[in-house]
Amino acid sequence: MMHNLTIAEQIKGLKNREFSSLELTQHYLNRIDDSKLNAFISVTSEQAITQAKMADSILAKGNASSLTGIPYAHKDIFCTKGIKTSAGSKMLDSFISPYDATLTEKLNYQNMVMLGKTNMDEFAMGSSNENSYYGPVKNPWDTKKVPGGSSGGSAAAVASRISPFATGTDTGGSIRQPASLCGITGLKPTYGRISRYGMIAYASSLDQAGPMTRTAEDSAIILNVMAGFDTKDSTSANKSVPDYTQNLSKSMKGLKIGLPKEYFSEGLDKGVEKVVMKAISDYETMGAEVIEVSLPNSIHAIPAYYIVAPCECSSNLSRFDGVRYGYRCDDPKDLNDLYLRSRSEGFGDEVKRRIMIGAYALSAGYYDAYYLKAQKVRKLVSEDFKKVFKEVDVVMGPVSPSAAFDLGSVKDPVSMYLADIYTLSVNLAGLPGMSIPAGFSDNLPVGLQLIGNHWSEELLLNAAHQFQLKTDWHNSSPVD
């Protein structure tokens, strides 16, 4: 079946005329129609069919780029001109973006086919997708479980084969954790690698987009077109983009893997630990060397992140004022009433909580104790990695302390935050990180996290690809 093909295989299939982009697109649209996971906020069937026909005519002329005609799902945090862009919020339920995100432009330029916009935690704040205005997404492996978040719709869509790949964003783990919980390959590149222009901001010094695919090879193919300098994003890195598919086949012999002892302490589920350790021993079999390392400040990443991110979010989300776009309350009495009610009615609970924490931490008298202190801790977290990367090439460990948990089971925000322990440091330090399928615990997928030094995406993709040549976890599917 076409939906079981990887992107690399679909590219060949299109080129060899085994099927057309229209057939491929229609096949996925039918699958989306039958899906009950709530993975999509909007399905853009008409535009998809138009784009697929266009792609087919370009393919027929023989001047197509490599990804022409490949369908994908776009996280609803990326602006798409003329198409609703909600960020999972009531605030933007009626927002039709007047412009395209740079990433959207790049994918359009390849003549790819957008199937629709995927569900997500409101403004990317959450680790379970339960914070979406459009309702939670269900995990395709067990529909009573969460898919993870915030890119939960994207992860569920790729895992259930209703899209060959999806875009995601990762501020504190939002690509890697849902990738782990849904059993797919998710890559969060180095900060600045992919343009943030037109990607609705949560915490600007942490936000980074990335591909969510089934295989590392597909991830490399997609990163090739996602990455690159953009003058419209002032934090975009002016750095050349290598061909990420070139070094996938390098041997793992002599690769130095660091295992941070702090990532294997109490709180880590035994089933998850077993899967992760087995994966690491697979790397040893491939000739890699495993070294115990220490990231002593990683435990402090939680309070540091949950100050830095809410502070940035309280500033970023002040733009939603009911004046220029988005939700406006009925019959405002005066300007303050307009602000207060539009924001209180438009934002969900978790978003309001983070805005309040940020507003408090930045308010007069508290700035030094919270924000400034958190930034100093951020430096310590970053220095830990700097030291470790003098000794090893890549750090490995779990992505999440447990496999997917039951929908509705975690009600306390603090417990939810604590589960981000293994992913937050990577964002604070701006490093690239990946989650790859590494096995199962109680029939639920478990991801292995790979963390590299700045700009080491090639190495991460190489290591992930080598693992996928030796194992079959990435081919496990919750659907036929």
Added chain:
Amino acid sequence: MSLDNNKVKEIAFLARLSIEDSELEQSTQELNNILGLMDQLGEIDTGDAEPMAHPLEMSQRLRDDQVTEEDLSEEFQEIAPKTGSNHFLVPTVIE
């Protein structure tokens, strides 16, 4: 640092959010639980660590002061909740 209901109301107003009186107690409780976690920051010895504002410690890129944006005011006004005579309209501020 623990917040009371009045402080929570004050912060909510700073953030231009309103909290119903019926929800105030619960909000205060939740925010205090979260701040309990954040207060761990105070116990960390950060020595002379420099505050880190940018993950790559890059400096801000500058560009020539030239107009690069195209005029999209019509498109932007089209999606606004309320406009008139090329302006975004809000309730009367000055009588």
